[in-house]
Amino acid sequence: MYILNQSGRTVDVPENMELEMSYRNDIKVLSVSHNFWRNYPDQVAVLKKKNVGLVTDEQLNAVPKTEKKEDLPIKRIEGRVNIKIPKGKIHFVIYPNYLPKVGGIETAVYELAKLLDRDKYFVTIAYNSCESAEAMVKYSKVAKLVKLDDRGLNCDVCLLASNHLQPPQIRAKAWLQWVHSDYEKYNNLQLVENKNIFKYVAVSKHVAKVCKRMFGIDCEVIYNLLDPNFGKGIEKPIRLVTNSRLSPEKGFDLNEGKSKVVRFAELLKASGRNFTWTICGDNTHMPNEQIRIIESLKHIENVNFVGYKSNILPTLTGADFLVQLSNFEGCPYSILEALQVGVPCIVTNWKGVEELIEDGVNGYIIRQDMKGVDINKMLDNIPKGFDTKPKGNISQWDKLIKKSLCLKK
CATH class of the missing domain: 3.40.50.2000 (Glycogen Phosphorylase B;)
Known part of the structure; x- marks a missing residue:
C-alpha cells in the first residue's frame, strides 16, 4: 500500500498494516497490494469512493522509490475523552475502528456490548469512522459511543474487535484481541503485531488451531454470542x-x-x-x-x-x-x-x-x-394427523378396464 501522509509525502505501508490504514480518514490511499485487493473487495470498494484512481501497487509505476521510505503518519494525541465511570464498574472498551451497518464482526461487537452485565461493566465502543447515522443509532443502544479522532481514552480492558493495530489514543490496563477468520484462507495474511496482548480470543476451535499453527498463538475459544431471547416471543408466520x-x-x-x-x-x-x-x-x-x-x-x-x-x-x-x-x-x-x-x-x-x-x-x-x-x-386450530391416504386407487381403473373387456366378449 502507498499513501500520501499529511505532509504530502508518499509512504510505503507494509502489508500487515494495510487493513488498519485503510480505515484512516486523514490520509489519501494511492494503491493497495494485490493480496489486499483480492482479500478485501468490500473495503476496496469503500476506498475507491474516497480515493479516485485507486490501483494496485503493481500498477502504481510512477511513484518515485526515493519517496517511499518516510515513516507512517502518527496521530498526535490532543486531550482525553472524559467519561465518568460508576464506582466499582469495569470500563470495558471494544475497538472496531470502523462502524458499518452490517457484517459478522459488527454483529459480534453489538451482541457482546449488549449482553455484558451492566451491574459489572461500563461498555464503550471506540471508533475512528462510521458508515452512517443509522449505524451510530444502532450501536448507541448498547454502549457509550466515542469517536476517538486525536483524543485519548483510558479504560480497564480494551478488546481489539478484529485485526487492528492498538490505537495510540487508548490506554488500557489489559488488551484482548478477537480472531474471527481462518487466516490460512487469506493468502498469507498475517495478524497485526500488537504488544502486550493478554489473550487472543478465537471464535471457534478451528480458528484457534489455525492461529496456533500459523502464528504460534494460544487462543481462548469463545463462540459468537447471540441474545438468548433472539426469536422468542415472535409469532411464526x-x-x-x-x-x-x-x-x-x-x-x-x-x-x-x-x-x-x-x-x-x-x-x-x-x-x-x-x-x-x-x-x-x-x-x-x-x-x-x-x-x-x-x-x-x-x-x-x-x-x-x-x-x-x-x-x-x-x-x-x-x-x-x-x-x-x-x-x-x-x-x-x-x-x-x-x-x-x-x-x-x-x-x-x-x-x-x-x-x-x-x-x-x-x-x-x-x-x-x-x-x-x-x-x-x-x-x-390447524388440523394435524388426518388420513393422508389417496382417495383414488389405480386398482379401480384396472378393474374397470378388465370389466369392460369382459363385457365385449
Whole structure:
C-alpha cells in the first residue's frame, strides 16, 4: 500500500498494516497490494469512493522509490475523552475502528456490548469512522459511543474487535484481541503485531488451531454470542399456499367488486396475524385478467404471486394450509396433492367438496359469500394427523378396464 501522509509525502505501508490504514480518514490511499485487493473487495470498494484512481501497487509505476521510505503518519494525541465511570464498574472498551451497518464482526461487537452485565461493566465502543447515522443509532443502544479522532481514552480492558493495530489514543490496563477468520484462507495474511496482548480470543476451535499453527498463538475459544431471547416471543408466520389458474371461477372474480381471494386476504390482515400467502399459477389465455388479479392484491403485502410452478411440492411442503376458494370444482388436484402430504385445506363450499374435506378434520369449509369466516379459529386450530391416504386407487381403473373387456366378449 502507498499513501500520501499529511505532509504530502508518499509512504510505503507494509502489508500487515494495510487493513488498519485503510480505515484512516486523514490520509489519501494511492494503491493497495494485490493480496489486499483480492482479500478485501468490500473495503476496496469503500476506498475507491474516497480515493479516485485507486490501483494496485503493481500498477502504481510512477511513484518515485526515493519517496517511499518516510515513516507512517502518527496521530498526535490532543486531550482525553472524559467519561465518568460508576464506582466499582469495569470500563470495558471494544475497538472496531470502523462502524458499518452490517457484517459478522459488527454483529459480534453489538451482541457482546449488549449482553455484558451492566451491574459489572461500563461498555464503550471506540471508533475512528462510521458508515452512517443509522449505524451510530444502532450501536448507541448498547454502549457509550466515542469517536476517538486525536483524543485519548483510558479504560480497564480494551478488546481489539478484529485485526487492528492498538490505537495510540487508548490506554488500557489489559488488551484482548478477537480472531474471527481462518487466516490460512487469506493468502498469507498475517495478524497485526500488537504488544502486550493478554489473550487472543478465537471464535471457534478451528480458528484457534489455525492461529496456533500459523502464528504460534494460544487462543481462548469463545463462540459468537447471540441474545438468548433472539426469536422468542415472535409469532411464526402462518404459511398459506394456493396452486391455481388465475381465473374468475377459481375465486379471483373481480366483476362483483372484491374477489373471494381479496376478501379472505383482507380478513387475514385485519386479524393482525402474521402470515404469508404464496399464490402459484398464471393465466396465459387471459393475460389482462391475470394483471387485474395481481393488481387487486397489491395492497396486501403478505400475498406473493410467484407464477406457474411445474413442481409444487417444494412450495407446498411446510405450508400450514392450502387455500382454494373456487366457485365450483370437480375433484381438484391441488386439494388431493395437499392432503396427501399432510397439508390441510381451506375451501369454499362448492358442491361435492365434502367428499374431500371434512370441516375441522382435514381442513375448513367456508361459505361462498364469505360470511361468518372465523380466521382465528382456523389459524389457532390447524388440523394435524388426518388420513393422508389417496382417495383414488389405480386398482379401480384396472378393474374397470378388465370389466369392460369382459363385457365385449
